[in-house]
Amino acid sequence: MANKIRILIVDDVQEGREMLQRLLDFEPDMEVVGFATTGVEAIEKAQELKPDVILMDINMPDMDGITATERITALVPVSVVMISVQSDRDYMRRAMRVGAIDYLPKPPSADELYSTVRNAYARKPVPRKDEPKERQKIAGNGKLIVVYSPQGGSGVTTVAVNVAVGLMDEMHRTVLVDADVQFGDAAIHLAVDMERNILHLAKAANELDPELIDAVLVRHGSGLRVLTAPKSVLDALDSRDFNADTVEKIVRALLGQYAYVVVNTPTMIDPVTVRLFLLADLLLLVGVPTLPAARNIVEVMKLFDQSEEFNRDKIVFALNRIPTDRKSGAIEPEEIAKVLRLQIHAMIPSAEKQMMKSVNRGTPVIVEDNQSPGKELRQLVEVLRARLADNEEAVESVTAQPQKRGGFLSGLLGN
């Protein structure tokens, strides 16, 4: 059968390996493709066999399961499930942070094992081997993509999360920053922890180093790093550290370490969002085909047009939640484009069910590449890649000119 779930079992104890194999042998859609008895062997076998799922015992003689998981997930797209007798939550959380997708008690029940393996398979990171080599770049000189909409509920967070996962591959380390400090929910979309969050970096904005940043970033199963918003709105309100300057410092530090920095923003325009608009290499504007949304985008475009520092050319416009039913009464995309005098770069259909399922599972829809709306989001990622490649040339030819300081947007917000 071509599409069986290929599983690698890692355990230093023979009974442990056999017990899992016996259970997995009963399932027609699962296949044990190999075994490893040490952490080092696990890393080798993962690269050689390219399994879909690794069942990883936590305690091994040469290397602990967490270290092995971290190395493996950095090398190959695979879902790692940790298996342990001790159900130490802290330990498991650490494992999840370095890339494990789930965990199981030892010994697991058959049903638990099957459903966890299937779920892990569904969340397997997407390999991106189709990139032409010359376009690949090592991280270090990152690009900033700020996702924004003047209309709440347009899908900013949905688009930001999907685009971040879509942009990331082995050669392009990517981080998603949730700058919606009060109600940011990127962590909810990705089902990751919010304990360590953007406020920790804002507080240490003057002494940011890679080690501290690494300690605060959370790792999603896809390999994406996430700087989450705080869990509690009270924490956001209490913080004196989160402002345009500290956000700029955080973003600049991340651009030094990552190829792509994708930012989720709140609806309200304030000094932080304005600073992000100005810093952005691309501003990914998200709209929906409704009258209020169109009106708000017109307003925001007026604001951009009055600003000397803001370059309108860096806008990429995505129209989201387009009804699939032609008779829905929604405004036609062509009309939106005309009214806004804005080219529509991506049209993402409305897909309530898929979106709800993806948030419940913490797996962005873009992972399922051949169906809508994953397909359209993937096209949007290609647009962004192409625009960023063009940008590079454009930037080179303008850098000789003196930078304009101040200006309308900044003045408006005392920025």
Ligand SMILES: Nc1ncnc2c1ncn2[C@@H]1O[C@H](COP(=O)(O)OP(=O)(O)O)[C@@H](O)[C@H]1O
């Ligand atoms: N293309 C889409 N089709 C259906 N539902 C969508 C789509 N995009 C977003 N949604 C849903 O709309 C709601 C708001 O999305 P969200 O990304 O949180 O918006 P924002 O961040 O702009 O407030 C969520 O429930 C999300 O699942």
Ligand SMILES: [Mg+2]
């Ligand atoms: Mg949001």
